[in-house]
Structure formats: structure tokens, C-alpha cells
Amino acid sequence: MIPLEEVQAFVRSTIEALPPVPVALADAVGCVLSEPVIAREPSPSFANSSMDGYALRAEDAAEGGVQLKVIGSILAGDAPTLRVGPGEAVRIMTGAPIPAGADCVCMVEHTEADDDGRSVRIGRAIAVGEFIRREGDDVVPGQVLVEAGQPLVPAHVGVLAGQGLTSVRVHRRPRVGVLSTGDELVDGAGALVTGKIRNMNGPMLLALLATSGFEAVDLGVVGDDLDGVREGLARGIASCDAVISTGGVSVGDVDFVKTAIADLCGPRARSMQVAMRPGKPFTFATTPDRGIALFGLAGNPVSTLVGFEVFVRPALRLLGGHRSLDRPTVAMVLDEPLTRSIDGKVHMVHAKSRWGTDGRLHVTKVLREGSHLLNSVADADVLLVVPDGTGLASGDDALGILLRDDLATAVRGEI
Amino acid sequence: MIPLEEVQAFVRSTIEALPPVPVALADAVGCVLSEPVIAREPSPSFANSSMDGYALRAEDAAEGGVQLKVIGSILAGDAPTLRVGPGEAVRIMTGAPIPAGADCVCMVEHTEADDDGRSVRIGRAIAVGEFIRREGDDVVPGQVLVEAGQPLVPAHVGVLAGQGLTSVRVHRRPRVGVLSTGDELVDGAGALVTGKIRNMNGPMLLALLATSGFEAVDLGVVGDDLDGVREGLARGIASCDAVISTGGVSVGDVDFVKTAIADLCGPRARSMQVAMRPGKPFTFATTPDRGIALFGLAGNPVSTLVGFEVFVRPALRLLGGHRSLDRPTVAMVLDEPLTRSIDGKVHMVHAKSRWGTDGRLHVTKVLREGSHLLNSVADADVLLVVPDGTGLASGDDALGILLRDDLATAVRGEI
Numbered sequence: 001m002i003p004l005e006e007v008q009a010f011v012r013s014t015i016e017a018l019p020p021v022p023v024a025l026a027d028a029v030g031c032v033l034s035e036p037v038i039a040r041e042p043s044p045s046f047a048n049s050s051m052d053g054y055a056l057r058a059e060d061a062a063e064g065g066v067q068l069k070v071i072g073s074i075l076a077g078d079a080p081t082l083r084v085g086p087g088e089a090v091r092i093m094t095g096a097p098i099p100a101g102a103d104c105v106c107m108v109e110h111t112e113a114d115d116d117g118r119s120v121r122i123g124r125a126i127a128v129g130e131f132i133r134r135e136g137d138d139v140v141p142g143q144v145l146v147e148a149g150q151p152l153v154p155a156h157v158g159v160l161a162g163q164g165l166t167s168v169r170v171h172r173r174p175r176v177g178v179l180s181t182g183d184e185l186v187d188g189a190g191a192l193v194t195g196k197i198r199n200m201n202g203p204m205l206l207a208l209l210a211t212s213g214f215e216a217v218d219l220g221v222v223g224d225d226l227d228g229v230r231e232g233l234a235r236g237i238a239s240c241d242a243v244i245s246t247g248g249v250s251v252g253d254v255d256f257v258k259t260a261i262a263d264l265c266g267p268r269a270r271s272m273q274v275a276m277r278p279g280k281p282f283t284f285a286t287t288p289d290r291g292i293a294l295f296g297l298a299g300n301p302v303s304t305l306v307g308f309e310v311f312v313r314p315a316l317r318l319l320g321g322h323r324s325l326d327r328p329t330v331a332m333v334l335d336e337p338l339t340r341s342i343d344g345k346v347h348m349v350h351a352k353s354r355w356g357t358d359g360r361l362h363v364t365k366v367l368r369e370g371s372h373l374l375n376s377v378a379d380a381d382v383l384l385v386v387p388d389g390t391g392l393a394s395g396d397d398a399l400g401i402l403l404r405d406d407l408a409t410a411v412r413g414e415i
Numbered sequence: 416m417i418p419l420e421e422v423q424a425f426v427r428s429t430i431e432a433l434p435p436v437p438v439a440l441a442d443a444v445g446c447v448l449s450e451p452v453i454a455r456e457p458s459p460s461f462a463n464s465s466m467d468g469y470a471l472r473a474e475d476a477a478e479g480g481v482q483l484k485v486i487g488s489i490l491a492g493d494a495p496t497l498r499v500g501p502g503e504a505v506r507i508m509t510g511a512p513i514p515a516g517a518d519c520v521c522m523v524e525h526t527e528a529d530d531d532g533r534s535v536r537i538g539r540a541i542a543v544g545e546f547i548r549r550e551g552d553d554v555v556p557g558q559v560l561v562e563a564g565q566p567l568v569p570a571h572v573g574v575l576a577g578q579g580l581t582s583v584r585v586h587r588r589p590r591v592g593v594l595s596t597g598d599e600l601v602d603g604a605g606a607l608v609t610g611k612i613r614n615m616n617g618p619m620l621l622a623l624l625a626t627s628g629f630e631a632v633d634l635g636v637v638g639d640d641l642d643g644v645r646e647g648l649a650r651g652i653a654s655c656d657a658v659i660s661t662g663g664v665s666v667g668d669v670d671f672v673k674t675a676i677a678d679l680c681g682p683r684a685r686s687m688q689v690a691m692r693p694g695k696p697f698t699f700a701t702t703p704d705r706g707i708a709l710f711g712l713a714g715n716p717v718s719t720l721v722g723f724e725v726f727v728r729p730a731l732r733l734l735g736g737h738r739s740l741d742r743p744t745v746a747m748v749l750d751e752p753l754t755r756s757i758d759g760k761v762h763m764v765h766a767k768s769r770w771g772t773d774g775r776l777h778v779t780k781v782l783r784e785g786s787h788l789l790n791s792v793a794d795a796d797v798l799l800v801v802p803d804g805t806g807l808a809s810g811d812d813a814l815g816i817l818l819r820d821d822l823a824t825a826v827r828g829e830i
Contacts, residue, residue: 029622044787045607050715052667075639075669077598079609093667095599095714097610108666138788145790153819154626155793158619158716162612162789164604183492184510189579192460194494195512197577204573207444211569224490251523252467252508254490299510300465301573331774359746359812360774372459373553374577375560378570397774404568 001275004310004346007282010270011311014286015293017321018172018241025160029152030213031170032321037145042136043162047098048076051131054111054120055102056089064124070117074099089120098132105131139163149323171321177236177243178205179219181229181257182299187221200374201246201297201304208308214316219243224254226263233260237292241319244312247299250281257296258283265294275388277345278303278371282311293319300371306348309383309401329385332361332400334392342389350380351400363398416690419725419761422697425685426726429701430708432736433587433656440575444567445628446585447736452560457551458577462513463491466546469526469535470517471504479539485532489514504535513547520546554578564738586736592651592658593620594634596644596672597714602636615789616661616712616719623723629731634658639669641678648675652707656734659727662714665696672711673698680709690803692760693718693786697726708734715786721763724798724816744800747776747815749807757804765795766815778813 020034049055055074060066068089074080076095084090084101092098092105110123139145145163146156152168160168180202186192187199199221209216217240222232229248236243248257249271262269265285272282280303283296293315297307314325332353340347352365363384368376382400392398435449464470470489475481483504489495491510499505499516507513507520525538554560560578561571567583575583595617601607602614614636624631632655637647644663651658663672664686677684680700687697695718698711708730712722729740747768755762767780778799783791797815807813 026618026621029626041607043790045612046609050787052665052670073668075598076667077600077610077639091668093669094665095597095612133785133787137785138790146793153793154619154622155720155789155795157622158615158720159790159793161618162615162716164607164613166604182510183490185492189581192456192579194461195492197460197510198579200573200577203441203576204569206441207569207572211444224492250467250509252491253488253506254508255467301577305570305573328770330770331772333774355743355745357746359748359776370548370552372465372548374570375458375553375574378561378568378574379565380570 001273001280001344004274004276007272007274008310008314011284011315012318012325015315015318016291018174018319020169021172022167023170024167025157025165028168028170029154029157031173032151033146033148034169034171034321036148037160037165037168039139039141039143039145040163041139042141043139044133044135044137047135048095048133049092049098049105049131050094050133051105051107052093053105053107053131054089054122055084055092055098055105056122056126057084057086057102058104058126058128058130060087061104061106061122061126064122066122068120068122070113070120089122103128103132107131149321151322173213173215174241174316174319175215175217175239176209176316177217177219177240178202178209179232179236179243179245180221181224181232181245181247182221183224183254185221200301201299204301205244205246205304205308212313212316214320224248224256226256226259229256230260230263233264233294237264237287237294240292242293242295242316244295244297244308246297246304249283249296249298261285261294261296275345276306276310277343277347279307279310279348280345282307284311298371301374302371302377305374305377306383309403310348328402329399330361330402331397332363332382334363334394334396334398336363336366337394338366338384338386338392338398340386340388340390344388346388347386349384349386350377351382351384352380353382353400361400363400416688416695416759419689419691422687422689423725423729426699426730427733427740430730430733431706433589433734435584436587437582438585439582440572440580443583443585444569444572446588447566448561448563449584449586449736451563452575452580452583454554454556454558454560455578456554457556458554459548459550459552462550463510463548464507464513464520464546465509465548466520466522467508468520468522468546469504469537470499470507470513470520471537471541472499472501472517473519473541473543473545475502476519476521476537476541479537481537483535483537485528485535504537518543518547522546564736566737588628588630589656589731589734590630590632590654591624591731592632592634592655593617593624594647594651594658594660595636596639596647596660596662597636598639598669600636615716616714619716620659620661620719620723627728627731629735639663639671641671641674644671645675645678648679648709652679652702652709655707657708657710657731659710659712659723661712661719664698664711664713676700676709676711686711690760691721691725692758692762694722694725694763695760697722699726713786716789717786717792720789720792721798724818725763743817744814745776745817746812747778747797749778749809749811749813751778751781752809753781753799753801753807753813755801755803755805759803761803762801764799764801765792766797766799767795768797768815776815778815
């Protein structure tokens with residue numbers, strides 16, 4: 001058996017980020033920039049008012065109570081030409097340009113206009129610069145706005161739209177095929193006969209890919225037949241950046257996936273026994289010509305789920321240009337004991353967690369283990385990484401991988 | 416000013432989940448079930464082998480070293496008709512049905528077959544039930560698989576596909592319009608003239624909606640003109656479940672959004688001063704006939720970002736049938752001090768965080784405040800909720816909202 005970390009390192013060593021492509025800004029959220037974005041324009045692009053109120057000269061309002069002549073009004077979007085002189089003020093709206101001569105703004109709540117709007121009483125003393133947003137306060141031209149290697153978040157989209165950008169160069173979003181193998185598999189709602197089971201891995205992997213930000217391609221089901229498996233994988237290789245297959249990688253008489261991957265990739269193919277439970281058998285290769293990654297995961301659904309998290313997802317993130325590949329692995333407090341057998345493997349144990357009032361994540365329920373028990377682990381939000389033979393007591397720390405993108409299932413600061 | 420919690424409670428009190436619709440299982444991930452899914456079939460649907468090996472009678476292998484006659488072979492997908500008698504064994508693959516007569520499996524690694532495959536030596540003692548997955552071990556018919564109100568995750572998709580389900584009833588995914596208002600706004604890459612700024616809020620909100628699992632509809636930009644704003648909102652009302660507008664809700668002379676919302680919704684419209692910074696002005700209403708929610712957010716981009724998190728996102732989740740509305744709010748360790756002025760408001764302060772070796776989230780950098788400083792806060796992963804006038808020292812705890820769906824930016828167990 002090969003240690004998990006060694007297999008993960010091997011997989012990652014074979015993979016490079018996909019080439020950069022231009023993508024419309026609106027479609028780029030979640031994609032990773034292939035080059036830094038440099039600011040072209042200052043933001044704000046001109047000094048403007050942060051409040052609805054009056055623009056004036058601070059020297060006129062050294063004390064509160066002064067009465068000023070209102071010489072005009074500036075709305076957001078206006079390009080003012082007037083100039084504020086001594087004893088004068090201009091009505092101004094949030095976001096409107098500060099007129100020449102003015103060096104501060106008094107918010108409307110501290111003013112009192114006369115009935116005809118021709119003069120205004122400034123209720124308090126105002127300092128130079130008050131309620132003025134200076135040009136370039138947020139962004140100056142030439143500064144790096146988003147570094148290469150950063151995944152775009154919605155606020156970045158706002159910032160880049162603020163620069164007039166309508167597209168960005170990002171690493172192409174990986175397109176990933178899913179091939180389910182096994183004579184026993186039935187897709188969809190058809191009747192089951194003895195010996196047959198329904199295809200769970202295919203739909204689950206397609207959903208995992210979609211929710212992880214990748215483009216998912218359904219390559220369907222093929223039976224336990226070498227030609228069929230090879231042809232299914234070849235279809236994936238032709239149209240995808242990576243292919244995930246399930247089943248056919250163990251020591252069974254008709255486990256043809258490892259043979260098919262070896263046929264397609266030659267000596268680059270490695271069929272491994274990973275020191276991990278579940279998910280021990282694992283085949284991996286990249287094609288010799290275009291470097292398409294082929295992942296042969298074990299076919300039990302919980303093995304597939306774990307294999308996706310530890311091998312596939314980080315590798316696909318690498319393909320997509322991400323620099324941060326792993327989900328966070330966090331020391332959590334066990335609220336119940338956890339016993340393990342000694343078998344030379346790291347045990348990946350699904351569990352449910354909650355935030356505690358101590359500001360830590362607590363493992364509140366360790367879920368049943370068994371590579372076929374998908375329903376039992378479906379509600380898991382963490383995957384505990386339990387070293388071989390460890391027995392842990394309630395109150396001990398355990399390392400857990402945070403599985404859910406959306407942690408909103410946790411409650412506000414309490415167990 | 417109205418306390419933040421009071422405004423949040425008001426908004427939520429007006430909103431109900433959208434009606435249930437059938438959705439293809441493949442498209443339902445992230446949607447919320449409107450009714451529980453009850454198991455129709457057991458899983459596993461028949462007793463099967465969890466290993467490649469030999470099925471036999473445990474009484475024949477009370478000790479290791481026994482030699483058994485091999486009477487056949489069963490692959491996954493087969494429907495075996497043979498029966499295992501005393502002194503007999505059957506070659507069996509993972510997932511294949513256990514044949515009649517057999518009550519355990521010996522894994523192939525502990526066996527030695529003779530050259531012609533007609534007999535096998537069982538290397539160790541095997542107990543009844545060993546390496547057999549019993550029918551219904553994971554799922555029994557009649558049990559609840561996914562509760563009503565649960566958002567579907569990929570593992571659920573696998574479990575439901577395992578029941579032969581191809582569609583589920585979920586609350587419709589909210590369709591949400593985005594209307595940007597302001598004479599100053601320019602969309603896209605066009606040249607800027609004095610007084611004009613680029614529309615950042617529109618693209619940012621569309622990205623926020625998409626990454627939060629909602630359907631986003633771009634309603635474009637309208638100027639500061641009451642008829643235009645009303646017409647823009649009406650377009651959204653006609654085609655969406657909710658509409659978000661930005662700008663025009665403060666005390667400026669051309670802040671027409673609050674008027675337009677009041678025109679469309681009558682006395683149900685509320686224009687509020689929320690005791691929060693940024694994002695103090697906020698208008699909210701639901702239409703009298705169909706209950707379409709209208710959110711009038713302040714137009715500064717950081718105000719828009721915060722308003723989306725505290726008002727819009729939870730309300731849209733409620734529309735989508737979610738029961739858990741808020742992102743987790745967690746007590747975090749401040750790694751730098753945080754000083755606040757006293758102004759009667761809760762301050763929402765963007766910051767960056769990291770997991771510490773102590774199993775807690777640490778606030779490593781408090782970002783610049785200012786409702787126009789979108790670039791300064793774009794990399795934030797937490798939003799600190801700082802009560803009025805609080806001064807916090809380095810090492811103190813602060814409450815923070817976890818902003819990122821994808822927390823993979825955090826490093827493995829270290830600061």
C-alpha cells in the first residue's frame with residue numbers, strides 16, 4: 001500500500017493549468033486569472049461627495065451657524081462648471097463631483113435651507129476634506145487589482161466592471177467526463193432484476209463536478225468489457241480535459257478499467273493500492289499526447305465520494321489554474337468517541353459538525369462507515385482524517401476536511 | 416434609526432417559500448425539497464459481496480487451511496442460480512449477489528486457487544456474514560431519505576438515483592432581477608466623461624446571485640427619473656420573484672427609487688434608516704398582488720455588498736425554501752486591534768481570516784472601511800459585526816460572518 005500523501009503528490013505532479021482564454025466578465029466568476037489585472041483608471045475617477053448636502057469652503061464654516069448663499073445644485077452624473085466662492089455653497093448629491101472652490105461637504109441633516117432655497121444655514125463646523133471622496137482613494141492607475149492565480153469572486157467582478165473591463169483572461173474551466181462501468185449498472189427509473197443495481201456514482205459525480213465549478217460531461221454507462229471501457233474512455237479523452245471512471249480497478253476477474261487505462265496511456269498508468277479506507281484501489285494516468293488525466297476510482301459509492309475529494313477535486317482545481325487546491329483541514333473537537341481498527345490505512349470518516357460557542361467546530365455525530373453506505377453519509381459536512389489505529393475520546397481533537405461549500409447549515413455560534 | 420435585527424426580521428416576516436415544482440434530479444442540486452423523499456427500494460437491493468473472493472459456508476472454514484471445490488463464478492450483474500453445498504465455494508466479485516447456501520466471503524488475498532481453478536484453499540477462518548453486505552443495510556423501504564426543507568447535495572443525488580428517481584419536487588429556484596439606477600452610470604467599456612462612473616453594482620449583484628444559487632436577470636440601468644425607475648422595477652416585477660435595485664434610496668433630491676417602490680406597493684413600502692454602517696438607507700416592500708419582493712439598496716458598492724448579505728441573500732434563501740438562512744456567524748480571534756467610533760450603528764467591517772493551529776479562525780487583516788472602497792474589500796472572506804463604540808484589542812474575540820462559500824483559501828491548520 002502507498003501512503004495517501006504520496007499518491008496525491010504523484011497525481012498533482014503530472015498536471016498543469018489549462019491554457020488561458022478570454023472570458024466575458026459576467027461568465028468569469030469562479031475562474032482563475034491567468035495574468036494580473038492592472039488598474040487603468042482611478043477610482044473614484046473624480047473627487048465627489050459621499051453625502052447629500054452642501055459643498056462649501058471650510059474656511060466659511062470654521063464655526064457652526066453660518067449662513068451661505070446657494071449658487072446652484074449638482075446631481076450625480078452632472079459635470080459642474082460653477083465655482084464656489086467665499087460665502088457661497090452648492091447643493092450637492094451623493095456621488096456628484098465636488099465643484100471648483102469647494103473643499104468640504106456638510107451633510108443635509110446638519111443644514112437648514114431657507115424657503116426659496118437661495119441660502120442655507122450650516123449647523124456645525126466643517127473641516128477641509130470632510131465628506132469628500134478623493135480621486136483614486138480606492139484604486140490608482142497601475143496598481144494590481146487582482147493577482148494572477150486568484151479565483152474571481154463577485155466583488156472582483158464589480159471592481160473590474162468599474163475599470164470598464166468586459167472580459168478577462170482566465171484558465172479555461174476544466175471540462176470533465178464521467179464514465180460509469182459495470183455489467184450490474186442500470187440507469188434511470190427502469191425495473192431492477194436480481195444482480196442489477198442502479199447507477200448512483202454517475203449522477204453523483206456529475207453533481208459534484210457542477211457544484212465544484214467544473215463543466216460536467218456524462219459519458220454514460222459501459223459494461224465490464226475491455227473494448228467497451230476503452231472506447232468509453234477514448235470518447236472522454238477526445239472531448240474532455242479529464243475523465244473520471246468508477247469501478248473496475250480492483251482485483252476482480254472483469255476489472256478492465258485499469259487495463260484499459262494502461263492500454264491508452266502505456267507506462268504512465270499506475271494502478272495503486274492506497275493506504276486509505278475507503279478507496280484503496282485507484283488507477284491514474286495522463287494520456288501521452290495531450291496529457292488528459294484519467295482517474296479510475298473504486299466503484300463503491302462512498303469510495304467514489306472520498307476519491308473525488310482527495311484525488312480528483314484538487315487535481316481539477318490545478319487544471320483550472322487554482323493555487324489553493326485542498327479544502328481546509330481543521331482541528332475539530334470530538335463530541336463523541338471515535339474508535340478505529342489497526343489495518344495500516346488512514347480512515348476517512350464522514351461526520352456532522354457544528355460551530356461551538358468556543359469558536360471551534362465540534363464533531364457532533366460520527367456517521368456509519370462502509371463503502372456501500374452512501375445514504376448514511378449523505379448529510380456529512382466534514383470528512384475526518386483518522387490515522388491508523390487511533391482511538392480518540394470525547395473532547396479530543398480530530399483533523400477534519402470541511403466538505404460543504406455552503407457552511408450555512410451551521411447555526412449561529414452555538415452547538 | 417432602526418436596529419439591524421429588527422429590519423431583518425421585518426423583511427423575513429413578509430416572505431414565503433416559492434411553490435413546489437418537479438425538477439429533473441440532475442438539475443436539482445442546491446434546490447430545497449418541498450416534501451420528504453421516502454425510500455421505495457432497499458439498498459443494497461440484495462445481499463452481495465463487499466470483496467473479490469470466494470463465497471462459502473462458514474462452517475466449512477471454522478479453521479484456516481481448508482480446501483474447497485469451486486463450483487462456479489459470479490460476476491457483478493449476474494443473477495446466480497447455483498447453490499453452495501458443504502465443501503463447496505463459488506468465485507465471486509465485489510457487488511455480485513451471494514449465492515444460496517453461502518453465508519460468508521473470503522477475500523481473494525487470503526485464498527490460493529489450484530491451477531485449473533477447480534478448487535481453492537481458504538487461508539484463514541471465516542465467520543458468518545463476513546464481507547457480506549446485507550440487503551437494506553443502507554436503506555430500508557419507507558425510511559425518509561431526505562427531509563423536506565433540505566437542500567440537495569451531490570451525495571443526495573446519488574442516493575436518490577439509487578432509488579430510480581429521475582425528478583424531485585423542490586421549491587422553485589428564485590429568479591431575481593437587478594436594476595441599477597443613477598444618471599451617473601455608464602455600462603461596459605465606453606469612455607467616461609466628468610461626473611459619470613461605471614456601473615459596478617449591476618455586474619457584482621448578478622455574480623452574487625449566480626454564485627448564491629439563484630437565477631439572475633439583468634434589468635439594466637435607468638436614470639434618475641421617477642417614470643424610468645418605476646418602469647424598470649415593473650419590468651422586474653413582471654418577470655421575476657424578487658428585484659434588487661441600487662441607488663436612489665437616500666435623502667437626495669433625485670432619490671426616486673423609494674418613491675417608485677411606494678407607488679408600486681402602497682403602504683407596504685418602508686423606507687428605513689438602518690442602524691448599520693455601511694448601508695444605512697434601505698427601502699423594502701412586497702407587491703400587493705403577487706408578493707414580489709423589492710429591495711432598494713444604497714448605491715455605494717460596499718453598501719450594496721453588505722445589504723445583499725444581510726437583507727437580500729437570507730430573504731432569497733427563504734423564497735427558495737431554505738430553513739437555514741444566514742451564513743455562519745462565528746467568534747474569531749482578532750490578530751490586530753479594531754477601533755470604532757460611537758455613532759449608534761453596528762459597523763460591518765470586511766476582513767481576511769485564516770485557520771489557526773488552535774482550531775479557530777483568526778482575523779489576520781482588517782480591511783479599509785468606506786462605502787466606496789470596493790477594491791479594498793474585494794478579497795475579504797469575513798464580515799465582522801462590530802457593535803457601536805466597541806474598541807477591541809489584538810487577541811480579543813470578534814463576531815464574524817463567513818462570506819466565502821469556498822473556504823479553500825484558508826491554509827491547512829496554520830496561520
